[in-house]
Amino acid sequence: MAAPAFRKLANGWRIQRRVIHALMIRELVTRFGRENIGFLWIMVEPLLFAGLVATVWRFMKGPEEHGVGIIAFIVSGYIPITLFRHGMSRSVSIFISNSSLMYHRQIKILDFIFVRFIIEFLGGAMGYVFIASILIVFNEFPVPANIGLLIAGWMVYAVFTLSICFIVAPLSEISEVMEKFIPVITYIMVPFSGLFTMASWLTPTMREYLLWSPFVNAMEMMREGIWGNKITAYYNVWNPIICSAVAATIGLALCRHVRRTLTVE
Amino acid sequence: MIRCKDINKIYSHGSQRKQVLQNVNFDVLPGERVALLGRNGAGKSTLIKLIGGVELPTSGKIVRDMTHSWPLGFSGxxxxxxxxxxxxxxxxxxxxxxxxxxxxxxxxxxxxxxxxxxxxxxxxxxxxxxxxxxxxxxxxFDCYLIDEIILVGDQNFQKKCHEELFEKRKNRAMILASHSTDAIRLFCNKAVVLNKGIATTYANVDEALDIYSAL
The missing domain is CATH 1.10.8 (Helicase, Ruva Protein; domain 3)
Known part of the structure; x- marks a missing residue:
């Protein structure tokens, strides 16, 4: 009994890997084409965003804030939030824009979300490594004190973002109003994302509230990974993990519901 | 075999509801060439999409024991x-x-x-x-799902389709939605007529075509 079930699972996994691989290539070719730098464009946007904002802040606020380099601080905040913003906006109407692919039964709707998210994730990660390496050479970015913690923080941030994408994608299908709210929501959440502040710079009450946000917890992890004991970080790794599990459960249920009523031209 | 069991499909948009298919039951056995007949909007394309797994039925089940193509139509x-x-x-x-x-x-x-x-x-x-x-x-594939498209091509294309599908792959099953009575008489050995959401199966294609013409 167990053996055929396992074989079925293994076979399903093999098919999904193939499908995701094919969809990735298709998405990269349709989005970036084969001209000039091709798929390397995926890291240009996060790079430009982080680089330009950091430069502006450098001229507005001087080289340091609370003892950390302002350029490095802004870069470390902007790359993750770009992942979140892009992940959200690319999940809107994702089923409609891929509907012609649903003619092939081995392609599941979750594959669309995975593929777009993986592309944003890789773009963000590559952009991060690229800009940090350059800044390290110019002594504007510290060599990460604890690279494992930095990567762990980035991973939980990404997992939470993905679980939010699982909710946004089906919701945008159910209600078109959703699309209008996304830019506002992503803007409103900037203060709750830990982008411009560290928890230790705040009053204890404020800090307590802010640490409910999974983004802040993940961001604090990443920053401790970068600056080590030069800063004080507050986080609980279980916050983003539990929030992700809850959001993903809701999201997967919504996806299942939407798939049943999805109309394909 | 492909088996449709009690298929219902309802589309709703706001407060509007439309039942396109109502308790549709039929089988496609290996090698069978099933014609889908019905007027525009009778649900032929919807049924083909459900069989192809592009959309899911509101209720009912589709059991697929053979491989099938994706619905070959004008879009998708x-x-x-x-x-x-x-x-x-x-x-x-x-x-x-x-x-x-x-x-x-x-x-x-x-x-x-x-x-x-x-x-x-x-x-x-x-x-x-x-x-x-x-x-x-x-x-x-073991079964080809064809939504009209075979008949849009020129002479040369039709000849090739004929060769590849009806001669070299004679033993394959097929579901063909079409309005061309000549093609259906020529290729199919079973017919399903869709009218007002209800599907009736005919073993005799000529009989089905007569009923379809009278709709």
Whole structure:
């Protein structure tokens, strides 16, 4: 009994890997084409965003804030939030824009979300490594004190973002109003994302509230990974993990519901 | 075999509800060539999409014991902004086929030549039909789901389809939605007439065609 079930699972996994691989290539070719730098464009946007904002802040606020380099601080905040913003906006109407692919039964709707998210994730990660390496050479970015913690923080941030994408994608299908709210929501959440502040710079009450946000917890992890004991970080790794599990459960249920009523031209 | 069990399909938009299919039951056995008949809007394309798994029935079940093509119709299955070759490569990948052999077959069957390097959105419906057909023949399925498209091509295309589908692949099953009575009389050995959401199966194609003409 167990053996055929396992074989079925293994076979399903093999098919999904193939499908995701094919969809990735298709998405990269349709989005970036084969001209000039091709798929390397995926890291240009996060790079430009982080680089330009950091430069502006450098001229507005001087080289340091609370003892950390302002350029490095802004870069470390902007790359993750770009992942979140892009992940959200690319999940809107994702089923409609891929509907012609649903003619092939081995392609599941979750594959669309995975593929777009993986592309944003890789773009963000590559952009991060690229800009940090350059800044390290110019002594504007510290060599990460604890690279494992930095990567762990980035991973939980990404997992939470993905679980939010699982909710946004089906919701945008159910209600078109959703699309209008996304830019506002992503803007409103900037203060709750830990982008411009560290928890230790705040009053204890404020800090307590802010640490409910999974983004802040993940961001604090990443920053401790970068600056080590030069800063004080507050986080609980279980916050983003539990929030992700809850959001993903809701999201997967919504996806299942939407798939049943999805109309394909 | 492909078996449809008590299929219901209801589309709703706001407060509007439309029941397109009502308790549809029928089987497609290996080698059977089933004609789907019905007036415009009777639910032929919807039924083909449900069988192909593109959309899911509101209730009921579809059991599939043989492989089937994706619904071959005027839309769907392709990415318009990609070239013919890119689409072929994509399909070869997701169906786990060797791209080289798929490409060779597509080039030979479609006779589209350099057009295959152009985005599919620039193709005419006849050219799309050629490409869709070539790909589904290159992959090889037990059952072909055809939504009208076979009849849009020119003489040369029809001759090729005839050769590939009705001679070389005689033993395959097929579901063909069409309004062309001649084609159905020629190719099909079973018919399903859809009227007001209700499907009736006829073993005798001529009888089904008479009923369809009277609708």
């Amino acid at each position: 299955g392709f990415q318009g902004s990609l070239t013919g070759y890119d689409n072929a490569r994509f399909i070869a990948r997701i169906y786990d086929h060797d791209y080289k052999s798929v490409r060779a077959f597509v080039e030979e069957f479609t006779e589209l030549g350099r057009q295959l390097k152009m985005p599919v959105k620039t193709y005419s419906s006849g050219m799309r039909a050629r490409l869709a057909f070539a790909l589904s023949l290159a992959i090889e």
